[in-house]
Amino acid sequence: MKNLITLLFASSALVTSFLATSVTANEHAHGGVVIEHPWSRPTPPGTPMGVGYLVIRNHSDRDITLISASTPRADHVSIHETLMKDGVMRMEPLDDGLAISAGEAVELKPLSYHFMLEKLTAPLKEGEDIPLILEFEGAEAIEVELRVQSLDADMKGQGMDHSGHTMDH
Ligand SMILES: [Cu+2]
Structure with missing residues (x-):
């Protein structure tokens, strides 16, 4: 029994790591339009605005335009x-709106294109998934979830952990 559990755990870990490098749970494909890495940042209490970032890949053979987005x-x-x-x-x-030509990709990211979530109903907390519906001209609407990630997680993801450094230079 113990061996079976070990085996199950090992195989699910394998599947998880495989999925992470190919199709993750927060990657959505719709009629040739693919949304990757939808994410957001936590907001301090009292801050009325949040952000939203993601990548839109237009694998279809026609130009599309992101015209609006909404979230509860x-x-x-x-x-x-x-x-x-x-x-x-x-x-x-x-x-x-934001045009994405056939075969092109556009990234919404810090200091570039982004969503502004205005008049939040409640602060965005780390680890939450915020539903967001994207409306296009030339493509069907797509619903995604923005994963709320802390700045720390972002920095670690980029290998920018300076905790071992001293400030004497
Ligand atoms: Cu803005």
């Missing part, structure tokens, strides 16, 4: 672009 966790979701203007960082809404 916020009153309104805008699509923003972060721009540097006259040395000042500012965000601007993409009123005409």
Whole structure:
């Protein structure tokens, strides 16, 4: 019995690691449009706005446009672009949506395109999955879940753990 349990555990671990490198649970395919790595950041209590990031891959043979998004966790979701203007960082809404040409991919990420979740109903907490519905022109709507990740997790993911360093240089 013990051997069986060990075997089951080993094989499920194998499956998990295999899935992690190919198709993860938060990767969605819809008619040639694939959403990868939907994520967000925790918000401090009282902060009315959260962010949303993900990658949109358009494997279809026609151009599509992300026109809007919505979530039960916020009153309104805008699509923003972060721009540097006259040395000042500012965000601007993409009123005409975000175009993704056939065969292209666009990444919504920090300091670039992003979702702004406005008037949150409650703070976004680390480890939560925030449902988000993406509406397209030229493609079906897709529902994803933004995994709320801490800044720390983000840093570790990029191998930027400086905890072993001293500050004397
Ligand atoms: Cu913004």
